[in-house]
Amino acid sequence: MGLGLVKWSRIKSPWILHFNSGACNACDIEVLAVLTPRFDVERFGMLLKGSPRHADIIVITGSVTRQIRDRLVRIYEQTPEPKFVLAVGNCAGTGGVFQQCYNVYEGVDKVIPVDVYVPGCPPRPEAIIHGVVKLLQKLQEAS
């Protein structure tokens, strides 16, 4: 759109969707801590949304179990373009301790494309904020 208004507003206020694809809840607690006033990711305009149709960024925790794979793909497809994926935690990155298990896909990138990985088990909220800022830079560069 003219003057880059859409891009500007997206960078100023990217809405996120939090999706647990089989995490143990440790990463989820850290993601929620990031959203609370103590770490306050809302200073970047980020709001947690309940629907993938409202989201720009999907924050995924967990190592994508076989049961949830198709649901994750569906959530991803419901998110409007341009969409970005933040994989939080070792499990979402590589499968973590669930590598070589019969019931997981060993990471989000086996199923859908990932933009930023945040390692850690669980990652500290500062690390998640760092990943989020990296993602904002990526948004800035993307035309």
Added chain:
Amino acid sequence: MTGLEEAVEKLKSGIGAENVLEVKHQPPRNVFVLIKPEKLKEAITYVMKELGYQYIITISGVDLIKENQFEVIYHLSDYSNTISLKIRIPRDEPKVPTITDIIPGATLYEREVHDMFGIVAEGHPNLAKLLLSDGWPEDLHPLRKDVTIQQIRERLEEERRKGVRGI
């Protein structure tokens, strides 16, 4: 000390000493008793009713592939001690009698053992899939020792290519 020796002696007299094949104490609070499979329900009834044990912790399975057997272990507890009743069944015909008529809460554990090892609890009210994902093939049992993780993955990929979803 904890009364487990006494409990095992009572169990022996209750179901017959010739039906108790092996007793392994694991102090301070556990004992593993290998019994004959046909005496399983009798032994569980005895432990629950006569010895006053209240609940079942879980049912676990062991794949003894070298002996061509499955071991099924019923862990019974009285909130302080644990008596684990073990039975061994042939691997080619993995069937155990259900114990849901004695302990209704065992239904989920029997379903789990069925998922993981393919051990059928005969007489179970609903032996549907419990833990494995929706599209998981019925004849693939992940904790059996004769399949490797690579074989499981190849099989699931093949099923996916066939159009099965939920794996």
